[in-house]
Amino acid sequence: MAVLQMQRISVTGLKKDRKPVLELIQRRGVIEITDSLEEDVVFHKNDVSTGKSVLEKNTAAAKDALQILESYSEEKQGLLSMLNGRTELSTEDYNAFSPKHDEIIRIAKRIVSLEKEVAENNAEILKLEAQIEMLSPWIPLDIPMNFKGTKYTASFIGVLPQAQTLESIYEKLAEQTPLNVDIISTSDEQTCVFILCARENGDSVSEILRSMGFSHPNTIYEKAPQEQLEILENLIEQSKERIRKAKEEIISYQKDGDDIRFLFDYDTMRAEKYEVISRILQSKKVFMLTGFIPNKEAESLSEELNQQFDISVELENPSEEDDVPVLLHNNGFSSPLEGIIESYSLPGKTDIDPTTAMSFFYYFLFGLMLSDAGYGAIIAGACAFGLIKFKGKLEYSMKQSLKMYLFGGISTIFWGVMFGSYFGNIVDAVSGTFFGNTLTIPPLWFFPVNQPMRMLAFSMLIGIIHLITGLFLKFYMSIKQKEYAVAIYDVLFWIIIVLSSVVVAVSTSMVKDLLGLTFEIPAIISTIAGYLAVASAIGIILTNGRDSKNPVLRVFKGLYALYGITSYLSDILSYSRLLALGLATGIIATVINQMASMVGGFGIIGILLFIVIEIFGHGLNLAINALGTYVHTNRLQYVEFFGKFFEGGGRVFKPFMGHTKYYKFKEKTNNG
Amino acid sequence: MDNLGIVLAALGAAFAALMAGMGSSNGVGTAGMAAAGVTTEDPSKFAKVLILQALPGTQGIYGLLIAFITLSQIGILGGDSNISVAKGCLYLAACLPMGLVGYFSGKHQGRASVASIGIVAKRPEQFGKAMVFPAMVETYAILALLVSILMITSIGGLNI
Numbered sequence: 121m122a123v124l125q126m127q128r129i130s131v132t133g134l135k136k137d138r139k140p141v142l143e144l145i146q147r148r149g150v151i152e153i154t155d156s157l158e159e160d161v162v163f164h165k166n167d168v169s170t171g172k173s174v175l176e177k178n179t180a181a182a183k184d185a186l187q188i189l190e191s192y193s194e195e196k197q198g199l200l201s202m203l204n205g206r207t208e209l210s211t212e213d214y215n216a217f218s219p220k221h222d223e224i225i226r227i228a229k230r231i232v233s234l235e236k237e238v239a240e241n242n243a244e245i246l247k248l249e250a251q252i253e254m255l256s257p258w259i260p261l262d263i264p265m266n267f268k269g270t271k272y273t274a275s276f277i278g279v280l281p282q283a284q285t286l287e288s289i290y291e292k293l294a295e296q297t298p299l300n301v302d303i304i305s306t307s308d309e310q311t312c313v314f315i316l317c318a319r320e321n322g323d324s325v326s327e328i329l330r331s332m333g334f335s336h337p338n339t340i341y342e343k344a345p346q347e348q349l350e351i352l353e354n355l356i357e358q359s360k361e362r363i364r365k366a367k368e369e370i371i372s373y374q375k376d377g378d379d380i381r382f383l384f385d386y387d388t389m390r391a392e393k394y395e396v397i398s399r400i401l402q403s404k405k406v407f408m409l410t411g412f413i414p415n416k417e418a419e420s421l422s423e424e425l426n427q428q429f430d431i432s433v434e435l436e437n438p439s440e441e442d443d444v445p446v447l448l449h450n451n452g453f454s455s456p457l458e459g460i461i462e463s464y465s466l467p468g469k470t471d472i473d474p475t476t477a478m479s480f481f482y483y484f485l486f487g488l489m490l491s492d493a494g495y496g497a498i499i500a501g502a503c504a505f506g507l508i509k510f511k512g513k514l515e516y517s518m519k520q521s522l523k524m525y526l527f528g529g530i531s532t533i534f535w536g537v538m539f540g541s542y543f544g545n546i547v548d549a550v551s552g553t554f555f556g557n558t559l560t561i562p563p564l565w566f567f568p569v570n571q572p573m574r575m576l577a578f579s580m581l582i583g584i585i586h587l588i589t590g591l592f593l594k595f596y597m598s599i600k601q602k603e604y605a606v607a608i609y610d611v612l613f614w615i616i617i618v619l620s621s622v623v624v625a626v627s628t629s630m631v632k633d634l635l636g637l638t639f640e641i642p643a644i645i646s647t648i649a650g651y652l653a654v655a656s657a658i659g660i661i662l663t664n665g666r667d668s669k670n671p672v673l674r675v676f677k678g679l680y681a682l683y684g685i686t687s688y689l690s691d692i693l694s695y696s697r698l699l700a701l702g703l704a705t706g707i708i709a710t711v712i713n714q715m716a717s718m719v720g721g722f723g724i725i726g727i728l729l730f731i732v733i734e735i736f737g738h739g740l741n742l743a744i745n746a747l748g749t750y751v752h753t754n755r756l757q758y759v760e761f762f763g764k765f766f767e768g769g770g771r772v773f774k775p776f777m778g779h780t781k782y783y784k785f786k787e788k789t790n791n792g
Numbered sequence: 793m794d795n796l797g798i799v800l801a802a803l804g805a806a807f808a809a810l811m812a813g814m815g816s817s818n819g820v821g822t823a824g825m826a827a828a829g830v831t832t833e834d835p836s837k838f839a840k841v842l843i844l845q846a847l848p849g850t851q852g853i854y855g856l857l858i859a860f861i862t863l864s865q866i867g868i869l870g871g872d873s874n875i876s877v878a879k880g881c882l883y884l885a886a887c888l889p890m891g892l893v894g895y896f897s898g899k900h901q902g903r904a905s906v907a908s909i910g911i912v913a914k915r916p917e918q919f920g921k922a923m924v925f926p927a928m929v930e931t932y933a934i935l936a937l938l939v940s941i942l943m944i945t946s947i948g949g950l951n952i
Contacts, residue, residue, distance in 0.1 A: 463920025700934045711860050755927040
């Protein structure tokens with residue numbers, strides 16, 4: 121309904137009360153803190169960055185710990201659980217937490233370090249497994265791999281390229297007897313050998329082996345391979361055991377999940393409080409804070425503060441220069457669209473809150489573009505289910521979106537009934553395919569597919585009403601600002617010229633034939649409209665260039681302004697998307713029904729296929745058209761409607777409150 | 793040459809589906825690359841960038857729509873498929889706006905979507921505005937769709 125009136129509030133209290141006062145204000149979440157006061161000799165701002173960074177580290181640890189706990193948790197969150205909002209807790213619960221605080225931080229940090237241990241041990245296992253892999257060709261060797269020979273023998277343990285047979289090796293080393301060659305293992309790439317020869321032949325054997333491509337193993341252990349294997353396997357077992365224990369301990373902390381979530385919120389709130397503390401002025405004994413508070417909250421908050429503390433609360437109306445933040449307040453029907461306004465821009469200083477005016481058009485246009493009773497029922501039903509099932513638990517923003525789609529869905533049902541569209545023509549399809557005689561639900565008004573020109577005329581009529589409403593809002597705003605020249609020259613003239621041009625246009629036979637209009641406009645009215653159009657056009661030419669002193673320039677500027685009538689033409693034509701998107705939904709739904717009917721005639725399988733095609737097809741059509749409808753409803757509001765009157769540029773009201781994730785500690789829930 | 797009428801009309805239907813589909817796949821593809829990049833950096837923006845990616849997809853659907861009403865009007869999906877050459881030419885002409893505008897608007901809407909995905913990457917709270925830029929391009933696809941629909945549905949009644 122309106123932009124809420126704000127008041128400047130300044131609170132001055134004793135420093136010993138600082139913590140409880142700030143906590144109370146934070147829980148109420150109705151004051152936006154500003155730092156408009158300057159530091160002086162007595163009052164200073166405190167630097168709290170160290171305290172804040174400790175808290176931020178805590179929340180980071182809590183966040184990591186929660187992620188880890190979640191990855192170990194067996195219970196999966198259902199899709200619908202995202203509708204569950206934050207749990208509400210009382211002030212007592214909040215205060216009861218502080219003795220537990222440090223213990224929970226310890227647990228959170230412990231969980232993080234345990235997870236690190238798991239990761240380290242997993243890496244260790246991978247490393248050990250790679251070593252086993254390297255060792256595996258050497259397993260049959262029963263002496264340590266670093267064995268170099270005895271007093272009279274020399275030993276060579278290593279790898280020859282490619283697969284070699286015992287004969288081929290003996291052949292090459294034939295002259296070096298006495299000699300023993302053992303092949304430990306062979307593969308396509310390499311042959312692992314153990315060669316023992318007389319010590320005096322060692323050098324020549326080494327020479328021959330090198331010419332054969334002999335190389336020593338990459339890693340050499342002091343133990344025999346079999347023993348080494350056991351050691352490695354043992355180490356893997358130990359690592360696995362450590363992982364198991366760590367995981368067990370993590371799982372044992374599963375019960376502390378709620379406390380860790382609480383810790384996250386608790387320290388998030390404290391960090392936000394520190395942020396505020398850094399912005400308020402403090403002397404040795406006193407602190408001062410200033411900010412904006414909505415009018416309707418001001419009295420009760422200052423009363424509450426005065427009751428509990430020795431404190432001075434001053435309220436005053438903001439001055440002209442103040443950059444007052446904007447908070448919208450609307451009834452249940454319009455308030456879901458505040459988000460749409462906010463994502464465009466909040467009302468600036470001279471603007472009125474457009475939410476109420478927009479809400480009627482928004483739901484109306486949404487329904488008109490989707491215009492199918494079946495789809496509307498699905499959207500409205502799903503939203504109503506969410507709203508009822510999770511009543512009281514929904515977050516404010518989620519509740520608002522559900523409400524917005526609920527109203528949009530209801531409007532869609534309405535237009536679907538008007539235009540006789542129920543999942544396209546599903547009744548025709550089902551009755552024609554399975555029962556042999558085609559039934560049709562007649563539309564309450566008309567089938568747009570059969571009379572597209574009629575629908576086009578209707579769409580443009582809606583457009584004209586929408587645009588003129590926008591102009592009237594501009595008129596109202598200008599009167600309120602006492603800018604009567606703007607109201608008459610820039611708005612009223614345009615309203616007259618648009619309306620009279622439309623009347624003149626629809627009384628010409630060309631437009632009438634084109635749109636298939638049947639009504640007759642009395643000649644006298646169209647003549648009057650003609651004169652009005654000319655008069656207002658002359659008015660626009662004479663006045664719209666009034667910034668210039670030079671009379672010639674003035675007329676030219678006025679002519680140029682009159683040329684702006686083309687933008688009204690394109691604005692009105694832009695509403696033809698109501699027809700196009702409405703037809704798109706209906707015709708695609710009909711295509712789906714037709715495809716389903718093609719296969720529907722073949723017994724049981726046909727019926728099953730029919731159902732599958734219907735569900736899949738309509739699901740897809742609903743998704744893509746709901747998206748298109750949402751986007752284009754927004755576009756018509758933003759570009760065509762807001763373009764006529766809305767300036768925007770307001771600053772969002774950002775109250776000092778706890779931006780918690782899991783719990784809320786507020787005493788009242790009025791926004792965010 | 794008696795059947796030339798229906799050949800021309802079917803050609804038109806194919807043209808609408810082809811060109812508009814090509815435009816959309818180009819647009820959705822380009823936007824998809826940008827969306828994937830943003831999702832790599834911040835997976836929580838997935839839903840928002842997905843919506844922006846889907847916006848240039850409508851042209852393909854409009855093309856399908858025009859192809860389908862043409863096919864059902866000329867009786868290829870059952871019914872009388874006896875179309876005069878003049879009518880066949882008219883159907884072909886009626887499919888041109890959707891095909892050509894669908895191609896170019898799909899492509900350019902994709903580029904507007906890429907830019908809007910950039911907005912969401914840097915300032916996710918401006919999603920509402922980001923959505924409007926691609927929607928501006930779509931207007932022309934809608935106008936073309938409208939012209940094509942109006943033409944196709946009125947050709948049947950002509951006596952040529």
